[in-house]
Amino acid sequence: MIRVVLPAHLKNLAHVSGEVRVEVAGPPTQREVLDALETAYPMLLGTIRDRHSGERRAFVRFYACELDLSNESPDSPLPEEVVAGKEPFIVLGAMAGG
Amino acid sequence: MTSTRVLVGTRKGAFILTSDGRRADWTVDGPHFGGWEVYHLTGSPVDPDRLYASQSGGWFGQLIQRSDDGGKNWTTVGNDFAYTGEVGDHLWYDGTPRPWEFKRIWHLEPSRHDVDTVYAGGEDAALYLSTDGGQKWSELTALRQHPTGPSWQPGAGGMCLHTIILDPADRDRIYVAISAAGAFRSDDGGASWLPINKGLRSGEIPDQDSEVGHCVHRLAQHPSRPDTLFMQKHWDVMRTDDAGANWREVSGNLPTDFGFPIAVHAHEPETIYVVPITSDSLHYPPDGKLRVYRSRTGGEHWEPLTNGLPQEHCYVNVLRDAMAVDTHEECGVYFGTTGGQVYHSADGGDNWAPIVRDLPAVLSVEVQVLP
Secondary structure, three states, X not given: OEEEEOOHHHHHHHOOOOOEEEOXXXXXXXXXXXXXXXXXXXXXXXXXXXXXXXXXXXXXXEEEOOEEOOOOOOOOEOOHHXXXXXXXXXXXXXXXXX | OOEEEEEEEEOOEEEEXXXXXXXXXXXXXXXXOOOOEEEXXXXXXXXXXXXXXXXXXXXXXXXXXXXXXXXXXXXXXXXXXXXXOOOXXXXXXXXXXXXXXOOEEEEEEEOOOOOOOEEEEEEOOEEEEEOOOOOOXXXXXXXXOOOOHHHOOOEOOEOEEEEEEEOOOOOOOEEEEEEOOEEEEEOOOOOOOEEOOOOOOOOOOOOOOOOOOOOEEEEEEOOOOOOOEEEEEOEOEEEEOXXXXXXXXXXXXXXXXXXXXXXXOOOOOOOEEEOOEOXXXXXXXXXXXXXXXXXXXXXXXXXXXXXXXOOOOOOOOOOOEOXXXXXXXXXXXXXXXXXXXXXXXXXOOOOOEEEEOOOOOEEEEEEEEEO
């Protein structure tokens, strides 16, 4: 199970309070995790990735293990600690707006 | 006894204000969707407990929310707003071509006949239709693909389709307005569109007779006279009596004819309301006085309505979707400001009072009269 931390707005939208856990079918990657997340919580469709291009929205960031994974390939393997469930995959809103 | 429900969209959430038919004491419920921009919150004429909300934000994009119980509970519905077919270009601010790019939904217009049918006006300008209560959206492409589309240019607030009027007498007739393309009419349910901007005069464009390019801020219609429309343009208050074929200016004695909203009294089709704003660079009322102007003659002759409104040091704006009227026997008038006040008058505008003073900047106001 992959642990995912969502920002407050998306937790409210998904009606969850803490971390969420998703199971991915193949090797854990950003794409697999986000696909599983959107399947489990379809109200999140379009809020993290553009609905048509599939690209990360401009003001969304992905962190894990104190690394910024935002600009990694969506098909790159996630860090082993995330795959093992020791560390969460963090989705957050970028600092913006002053 | 009937009751009154005011639906308020703001920069940081939605609020629902309720009262009885006397409209003296109010309950404020919210924020719903706190922290999100709610460009529009509105109800179905078929079932007033069916509400739709456009929820958006710079971080997480566009969502549509639906309530089936008058706003107590909400469900996220569809947000797949795609441009169908060839996307094409419109003009950017600097006059260069720019592909259409979806940003948000400005306005939702539920059908007069079917609770699950609702139209949505988008930025960059496009008209969408859902027939399943907002789950799936399809673009009515003929509007964006109108031959003039490549020459449309955004106004300062973006190239937004902000006004949708579903004609009460003709189910196939739809009016829309786009900043800064102008007004358009369809007589075939959206399959084809006619620019209806003849008679508009806009100093911001070089050709005064241009078919498009006019910055229309808002249209209003009284259901008993569907061929008469009133328009608050960037500058100028206009009216047409032939369904948009010809417009004439009715700004008359207004202190300034710049503004955003325009509304028609529920029972008097020649009584209209505007909120004059100093200018397009000074987005606040003249002389720091918040005045609604009422014309009982369908324009030209206007009277200021000030009783209960701040008459000094007031520098708020009233945005295009932020004024509404109710259908009580004595027509109520409502508007919200960028300063977060929602004012109402229960006597057609003679006397005003705030319902609430300190909301986030108000983007939209709608009102429902409930049995």
